[in-house]
Amino acid sequence: MSHRIYLLPPWIRIWHWTNALLIITLTITGASVHFADPNLPMVPFELATQIHNIAGLALTAAYVFFVVANIVSGNWWQYVPKPQGFLTRCLRQMRFYAWGIFRGEPHPYPPTPEANFNALQQIVYWFVMYILMPLLLVTGLVFLWPEFAPKSVFGMDGLLPVAVLHYLVGLVIVAFMVAHIYLGTTGHTVTSLFRMMVTGWHEG
DSSP states (O other), X not given: OOOEEEOOOHHHHHHXXXXXXXXXXXXXXXXXXXXXXXXXXXXXHHHHHHHHHHHHHHHHHHXXXXXXXXXXXXXXXXXSOOOTTHHHHHHHHXXXXXXXXXXXXXXXXXXXXXXXXXXXXXXXXXXXXXXXXXXXXXXXXXXXXXGGSOSEETTEETHHHHHHHHHHHHHHHHHHHHHHHHHTTOSSSTTHHHHHHHHOEEEO
């Protein structure tokens, strides 16, 4: 028998879908800029550059909102990995994703209002939101205002390591997004977790 609990307030859901739309936009336009080919454009270079810059600034604003809202609401605690039994919980969760989920086993750590995320989600989301996202945004902003980049780094043009870091972090973010969408299908039903991101109610 399924049960429902209210987990996500409106501000988290609005931020989540805004963030998703902006990252998809940045992925498409970033690929169009990076792999520009006049004979096979995804999005014309000039247009892709303009959209990428605007979406990047919007993502920066959304991220600032996310950080401030998490502090004000106390939701930041959801992202902090809890040390007691952390490794054991991670291993149990990994076994569930790799094996138990395909055998119909119950989720080892179903979400609650006090703990929305399991141990693996906590460490991954914390790393993505508080390490990778700031790196992505800062390197992107340096490209918008290159006068803030160092003149040179180890004898190379100062923008080169910024470009490489921005590209590599972007790839990791895209890989995370793909995995995130897949894991979104592993709820009580294939669509239940996606519905939760619309309604705020988790079905277990």
